[in-house]
Amino acid sequence: MESNMELQVEHLCKSYRKKEALQDVSFTLRRGIYGLLGENGAGKSTLMRMMATVDFPTKGNIRYGGKDIFDMDEGYRSLIGYMPQDYSVYPGFTAKDFLEYMGVLKGIPETKLKDRIMEVLEFVNLSEVADKKVKTFSGGMKRRIGIAQAIINEPKILILDEPTAGLDPKERIRFSNIISDMGKDKIVLLSTHIVSDIEAIATELVVVKKGKVLETGNVEELVRKVRGQVWEAVVSQKGYRKLRKERSVIHLKQKGSEVQVRFVGEEYPEAEGSRAEPTLEDYYVFAGGIMEENSGWKERNRK
Ligand SMILES: Nc1ncnc2c1ncn2[C@@H]1O[C@H](COP(=O)(O)OP(=O)(O)OP(=O)(O)O)[C@@H](O)[C@H]1O
Numbered sequence: 001m002e003s004n005m006e007l008q009v010e011h012l013c014k015s016y017r018k019k020e021a022l023q024d025v026s027f028t029l030r031r032g033i034y035g036l037l038g039e040n041g042a043g044k045s046t047l048m049r050m051m052a053t054v055d056f057p058t059k060g061n062i063r064y065g066g067k068d069i070f071d072m073d074e075g076y077r078s079l080i081g082y083m084p085q086d087y088s089v090y091p092g093f094t095a096k097d098f099l100e101y102m103g104v105l106k107g108i109p110e111t112k113l114k115d116r117i118m119e120v121l122e123f124v125n126l127s128e129v130a131d132k133k134v135k136t137f138s139g140g141m142k143r144r145i146g147i148a149q150a151i152i153n154e155p156k157i158l159i160l161d162e163p164t165a166g167l168d169p170k171e172r173i174r175f176s177n178i179i180s181d182m183g184k185d186k187i188v189l190l191s192t193h194i195v196s197d198i199e200a201i202a203t204e205l206v207v208v209k210k211g212k213v214l215e216t217g218n219v220e221e222l223v224r225k226v227r228g229q230v231w232e233a234v235v236s237q238k239g240y241r242k243l244r245k246e247r248s249v250i251h252l253k254q255k256g257s258e259v260q261v262r263f264v265g266e267e268y269p270e271a272e273g274s275r276a277e278p279t280l281e282d283y284y285v286f287a288g289g290i291m292e293e294n295s296g297w298k299e300r301n302r303k
């Protein structure tokens with residue numbers, strides 16, 4: 001099939017008894033790398049499960065090249081690679097055996113499979129432990145084998161639910177390099193709540209909040225939206241407490257008895273500051289009113 005086909009999500013709704021996990025979600029994906037960004041419980045995994053056809057919508061459609069993906073059935077599943085958030089591998093298998101098993105399931109011809117296994121193990125930096133049992137792997141290594149099985153069939157559509165969770169900084173960089181190459185001829189959708197991961201990997205963004213799509217667009221264009229509205233200032237502790245109530249404060253550092261802050265929105269007369277160059281995090285905070293807790297800033301500065 002051609003690689004310029006669109007994957008369209010149309011008016012998708014999903015309810016779990018009383019809970020409306022997704023409400024009228026619509027967007028279109030084309031070739032490229034999309035970050036699905038949203039706080040815990042926003043509906044990212046629910047959406048991805050349906051895009052991978054492992055769960056069904058309550059209402060709405062998902063189409064690939066104009067065809068309903070649930071009607072395409074096996075034809076669609078052979079085109080996708082999916083790694084669920086709670087990915088667990090068969091513990092008794094070695095890395096190689098596990099990938100062989102997944103490769104056979106996905107219908108990769110035996111003549112190709114051995115080479116492909118070595119290739120994906122190399123991709124995710126697990127060649128050296130190819131013959132080790134998966135149960136002896138660390139959390140990050142298990143994630144990487146999860147990524148390996150998702151790409152083994154060279155999918156046209158790659159859906160990865162929190163692929164970078166548990167990866168160390170070195171592996172994060174490695175992962176973003178692998179994925180950057182893939183975006184040239186695939187639709188790649190990856191979820192995260194870490195803004196810096198999106199900046200490093202994705203060029204397009206789908207922002208979800210409370211089961212709805214807040215915005216979609218090119219990362220740079222979205223960031224440009226908050227240009228001129230990002231400020232940096234040094235304020236007193238008291239000033240800081242006041243500022244927090246009135247602006248989205250993103251970023252702070254103690255400076256003796258004062259606090260260095262970064263905030264988004266209108267200029268604030270009591271915090272005399274200077275304009276700063278906006279980042280994706282500034283946009284995200286501005287768009288969603290999401291505070292420090294979810295902005296990724298804490299994760300980056302935890303040490
Ligand atoms: N099987 C289920 N039964 C009932 N409620 C569910 C089920 N799966 C998800 N939900 C609810 O749907 C909402 C969306 O959940 P979902 O897992 O899609 O969020 P998420 O964006 O992936 O969050 P996280 O960042 O924590 O992974 C949440 O309120 C969740 O409690």
Ligand SMILES: [Mg+2]
Pocket residue numbers: 044045046085161
């Ligand atoms: Mg999730």
